[in-house]
Amino acid sequence: MFRPPHFLPALCLAALVAGCATGERPRLVPGATIPPATAPQAADPDASTTTTSTPADEPTLVSAIPEVPVSGTARALVTPTGVVVEVLEDRGGGFEIRTPCGNEAELTWGTPLYGAHVLIDPGHGGDVETGAVGLEGTVESELNLEVARALAAELRSRGFTVVLSRQGEYRVPIITRAQLADALDVDAVISLHHNAPNTSPSEKPGTEIYVQEDRPQSRRLGGLIYAEVVTALGRYEASWVAAADAGVLSVVNTEGEDAYGIVRRPVGLSVLVEFGYLSNLTEEAVFNEPTYAGDMAVAVADGVERWFLTDDGGAGFVDVPRVFNPGGGTGGTGGCEDPELE
Ligand SMILES: [Zn+2]
Structure with missing residues (x-):
């Protein structure tokens, strides 16, 4: 029996179906050397169902932050209204773009993006696809965006180039998010969510990170984010809940x-972070603490x-x-209305 991770699984998860993952794309830093395998350096303190193995069958990303293009052909664009869109054709004096809902349009100007290390993906968005809603009214899409903005600022301060898949409350179907990641040739997609419904009481946060089944580097990224997020969340007081296989x-x-x-659709690496349970009143209070978004940003960064x-x-x-088989819902393109682009 597997519990869908949202109040409205039909709405939240649907999007997530179809498409296909392609082969792995190891991204070694030019000139970097791969260090010898070392023992895992962090361990989950109390987990009978967990292991700390390091995936060994794939090169690791080491030594330096790889460079991303800062000029050339625009791959994406921040429109004058702050919407991030994929550029289908950079015409030098204008752009053919793909709107969030997947329509083609022409724009005369915007801020071009040439590549990125990370696509930060605030889950859900807009009035139709809010995601989970807490008992005190906290809306998941807004909370995800708040953490995403803090994470973007944190990663940029450390020298990473990051792009948000949405920068406001509007619909962005999953396929558009994945296409944007592919266009920007990102090293990883990090999708941010807050979970529902309640599960069983737990000594520690019920953080879940969904990683790509056949990609050791997705799994390693998930494990590193998990270690940091659970430690950071553990500094807050809450009556945590968790699934048995969290x-x-x-x-x-x-x-x-x-x-x-x-997780499946981007060509490259991807992970989905469910920080905790918005459906749990005491966790909802944590998520509304003024320090929360910044703390999660530092942890994920x-x-x-x-x-x-490191390795x-x-x-x-x-x-x-x-x-788990996601049902139909609003993560698809049906009924999608594009935001103002200029
Ligand atoms: Zn969600």
């Missing part, structure tokens, strides 16, 4: 594919930085995939 895990459908579209610059293995790994 941790760093792959969620697959009955065909064995990654169940969630934002620490994990990202360790992923790029640390992370923690919290669950060996057995969860099997």
